[in-house]
Amino acid sequence: MSRRRKRLAFWALAALAVFLAARFAGCSPALLWSRRDHLADILTRLFPPDWGYFSRIWAPLWATVQMSVAGTALGAFFALLTAPLCAGGLGMPVWSRRALRLLVQVLRSFPALILALTATFLFGLGTFAGTAAITVYTFAIMTRLTYEDIETAPLGPYRALTAMGAGRWRAFARAVLPYAAPSYLSNALYMLETNVRHSAILGYVGAGGIGLILNEKISWREYDRVGAILLALLGAVCVIEWVSAALTAVVTGRRPLGKRGRRALALGFGALFCLCAATVAPPDFSRVSPVTVKNMLLGLIRPDWGFFFDTGVGGLGYLLLETVCIALAGTALGAFIALPLALLGTARLVSRPVALVFRLAVMAIRSVPFLVYGLIFIRATGPGAFTGVLTIAVCSVGLLTKRFTEAIDGLDMRPWRALSDMGVGAVLRVRYALLPQLGPALASAVLYRFDVNIREASVLGLVGAGGIGAPLIFAMNQYAWPQAGAIAIGLVGLVWLIDWASARLRKSGR
Amino acid sequence: MYLQVSGVSKTYNGRVHALRDVGFGLEKGEFVSVIGPSGAGKTTLIRVLNGAEPCDGGEVVFAGVHLERASGRAKRTLQKNLGTIYQDFALVESVSALENVLNAALPDMAFLPAVLGLFGRARREKAAGLLDRVGLGDKLDAPVRDLSGGQKQRVAIARALMRDPAMLLADEPVASLDPVTGRQILELLKDIQQTEGLTVLMNSHNLALAQTFSDRLIGLRDGAVVYDGPVDRASEQVLAAIYGEGDG
Ligand SMILES: Nc1ncnc2c1ncn2[C@@H]1O[C@H](COP(=O)(O)OP(=O)(O)O)[C@@H](O)[C@H]1O
Ligand SMILES: [Mg+2]
Numbered sequence: 001m002s003r004r005r006k007r008l009a010f011w012a013l014a015a016l017a018v019f020l021a022a023r024f025a026g027c028s029p030a031l032l033w034s035r036r037d038h039l040a041d042i043l044t045r046l047f048p049p050d051w052g053y054f055s056r057i058w059a060p061l062w063a064t065v066q067m068s069v070a071g072t073a074l075g076a077f078f079a080l081l082t083a084p085l086c087a088g089g090l091g092m093p094v095w096s097r098r099a100l101r102l103l104v105q106v107l108r109s110f111p112a113l114i115l116a117l118t119a120t121f122l123f124g125l126g127t128f129a130g131t132a133a134i135t136v137y138t139f140a141i142m143t144r145l146t147y148e149d150i151e152t153a154p155l156g157p158y159r160a161l162t163a164m165g166a167g168r169w170r171a172f173a174r175a176v177l178p179y180a181a182p183s184y185l186s187n188a189l190y191m192l193e194t195n196v197r198h199s200a201i202l203g204y205v206g207a208g209g210i211g212l213i214l215n216e217k218i219s220w221r222e223y224d225r226v227g228a229i230l231l232a233l234l235g236a237v238c239v240i241e242w243v244s245a246a247l248t249a250v251v252t253g254r255r256p257l258g259k260r261g262r263r264a265l266a267l268g269f270g271a272l273f274c275l276c277a278a279t280v281a282p283p284d285f286s287r288v289s290p291v292t293v294k295n296m297l298l299g300l301i302r303p304d305w306g307f308f309f310d311t312g313v314g315g316l317g318y319l320l321l322e323t324v325c326i327a328l329a330g331t332a333l334g335a336f337i338a339l340p341l342a343l344l345g346t347a348r349l350v351s352r353p354v355a356l357v358f359r360l361a362v363m364a365i366r367s368v369p370f371l372v373y374g375l376i377f378i379r380a381t382g383p384g385a386f387t388g389v390l391t392i393a394v395c396s397v398g399l400l401t402k403r404f405t406e407a408i409d410g411l412d413m414r415p416w417r418a419l420s421d422m423g424v425g426a427v428l429r430v431r432y433a434l435l436p437q438l439g440p441a442l443a444s445a446v447l448y449r450f451d452v453n454i455r456e457a458s459v460l461g462l463v464g465a466g467g468i469g470a471p472l473i474f475a476m477n478q479y480a481w482p483q484a485g486a487i488a489i490g491l492v493g494l495v496w497l498i499d500w501a502s503a504r505l506r507k508s509g510r
Numbered sequence: 511m512y513l514q515v516s517g518v519s520k521t522y523n524g525r526v527h528a529l530r531d532v533g534f535g536l537e538k539g540e541f542v543s544v545i546g547p548s549g550a551g552k553t554t555l556i557r558v559l560n561g562a563e564p565c566d567g568g569e570v571v572f573a574g575v576h577l578e579r580a581s582g583r584a585k586r587t588l589q590k591n592l593g594t595i596y597q598d599f600a601l602v603e604s605v606s607a608l609e610n611v612l613n614a615a616l617p618d619m620a621f622l623p624a625v626l627g628l629f630g631r632a633r634r635e636k637a638a639g640l641l642d643r644v645g646l647g648d649k650l651d652a653p654v655r656d657l658s659g660g661q662k663q664r665v666a667i668a669r670a671l672m673r674d675p676a677m678l679l680a681d682e683p684v685a686s687l688d689p690v691t692g693r694q695i696l697e698l699l700k701d702i703q704q705t706e707g708l709t710v711l712m713n714s715h716n717l718a719l720a721q722t723f724s725d726r727l728i729g730l731r732d733g734a735v736v737y738d739g740p741v742d743r744a745s746e747q748v749l750a751a752i753y754g755e756g757d758g
Pocket of ligand 2: 552553
């Protein structure tokens with residue numbers, strides 16, 4: 001009975017937290033409902049897209065793909081070099097491990113867009129800044145994932161090799177790498193998929209790619225052209241996801257490939273990378289001054305502590321709390337939408353054509369860069385945190401549905417059959433035969449997405465959808481570095497806190 | 511006759527004849543085993559009887575009601591009177607034994623309490639009592655995945671009993687257990703059948719076990735009944751007809 005009580009208490013607390021977060025973020029379903037015509041209007045005006053406009057899309061679309069491919073490859077490469085230094089158990093020096101882990105944790109706290117904005121101050125406007133941002137972003141996430149994988153590897157073979165006198169790096173390459181490689185490669189492919197969407201918005205801060213024209217067309221309300229851009233983006237995302245799924249099947253060994261095939265694949269990817277990297281526009285240092293760089297660093301060292309400790313509305317604490325509330329309410333709403341979509345998108349529960357339709361719908365939802373949702377929702381619900389919640393929710397749907405579907409595909413369907421034989425209806429069957437099995441997988445997907453959403457929520461300010469993003473971007477654009485530094489430090493602390501809390505939650509859930 | 515099956519046939523995809531013109535009767539309180547090699551149609555027969563699979567033709571009359579025509583509420587009333595036990599247990603592994611037994615109460619509950627899991631004290635106590643009855647009084651809160659195969663099948667039996675069924679359908683209940691455990695499970699089943707006056711229809715490809723525990727045998731081969739009679743009269747000849755050459 002006490003286990004039951006504990007679970008009930010947990011759910012009650014979680015529901016209360018989400019409710020309070022939604023209240024704080026000013027969520028108002030009534031407002032959304034009363035303005036539903038605006039939303040429908042925008043959505044219908046995306047179609048039919050302006051076909052003639054496609055000829056103008058290719059160049060920025062290519063730049064977007066180029067930034068993501070080059071950035072992902074570089075970031076993943078650096079991560080592979082850094083991860084062994086960060087992992088415990090390999091006998092690497094302690095000081096470098098501590099320093100690198102701290103660096104990764106700090107970098108991980110910032111969304112790609114903020115990194116891109118910073119990069120434009122260092123490298124000037126253009127695709128070089130975007131590529132640099134994607135590289136750093138990928139590096140931070142991949143390093144962490146990879147060193148966590150390395151730490152789960154059996155260390156017997158590694159110890160045996162080092163005991164025989166092999167160097168640490170050589171022993172790592174021979175004994176640990178083969179174990180970690182499949183997961184490393186599939187993580188890298190997954191990063192490639194998400195980076196396409198991230199690159200698509202970097203244009204907002206002048207870091208190249210399709211984001212620039214997207215922003216322009218939305219603010220000029222040329223929705224048929226927006227439709228054309230989104231369609232092109234959907235196409236690009238489909239191609240990349242298809243390629244990535246095929247490659248994932250190869251790297252995880254589900255589709256065996258001969259030595260020659262693997263070599264051809266590596267060569268092909270190498271050629272693509274070289275093409276992408278070689279055509280990135282060189283950095284433009286003409287407008288970069290050493291003084292700016294110096295002031296940036298000074299801002300981090302000497303942040304505006306008055307603003308940092310200001311507890312009133314408009315102070316850092318309030319803005320961070322608002323960001324957390326947006327992320328929390330948005331993630332919860334997203335999970336709520338994603339679950340039925342996932343159930344309807346798997347051929348195990350519904351007929352094949354129905355499942356296909358839902359999978360395509362989710363794919364379409366996922367391919368739209370999230371600031372676009374922000375710009376669309378803002379027309380309906382006005383500037384403010386509620387728009388942020390809606391944006392975060394819709395953006396979470398894509399990834400959550402994907403993770404949920406994967407979990408559903410691994411389900412044990414025997415209890416489902418037994419309950420159906422007993423005459424239990426479909427909703428209750430989902431509730432009692434499927435959800436108990438899905439619980440842990442759903443929880444970890446939601447926690448992971450919440451972590452991502454904290455960062456996403458901190459760029460919503462760019463379109464006026466609440467949170468810490470607007471003050472941060474304003475501060476950076478006005479060269480108010482002490483303020484930007486204070487916000488950056490606050491953000492790092494927040495992400496670290498959330499990390500710590502979700503690790504605790506995971507442990508107690510087990 | 512308590513259960514009367516006549517002329518039942520079932521085809522999958524219009525090609526595989528799983529059941530051909532199957533007919534037999536069951537008296538109340540009987541323990542009958544359906545034997546036959548794998549692929550003979552035993553599982554299909556159980557699925558037709560518990561309403562999971564429609565049959566192509568023929569009649570199934572259970573306690574005076576036509577099962578093959580029942581739908582909606584009438585079908586649910588029939589399903590309530592039938593408990594099914596599976597070879598692979600078909601339990602939710604991640605939740606406790608008690609919660610698995612409680613799942614059988616769902617069809618009788620209103621939607622909202624069912625979704626919220628408000629089973630009520632009476633149902634919880636009944637489920638706990640049934641788990642005690644099958645010898646798992648000390649495992650109520652154990653997650654099913656931590657139980658042994660025999661214990662899992664005991665939970666499944668308790669789940670089937672939760673609905674106070676008049677008849678138990680058991681599809682190879684001991685095929686995935688070791689011989690000793692299998693025997694214990696069948697002893698429990700027989701014991702329950704006799705004290706509660708249940709009717710049991712069990713599938714088995716294990717002839718020795720079926721002979722030990724049943725009152726009567728029905729032999730199935732290629733979807734057709736080739737033997738229906740007492741256990742002791744299942745002579746060599748009859749067994750040859752059921753298992754004979756040309757089939758695995
Ligand atoms: N869902 C199904 N779809 C197609 N054929 C099936 C299906 N279920 C069973 N069959 C076929 O029907 C025949 C009888 O199967 P089954 O009832 O499972 O036999 P048994 O339980 O005696 O091994 C077999 O030939 C089997 O291949
Ligand atoms: Mg069978």
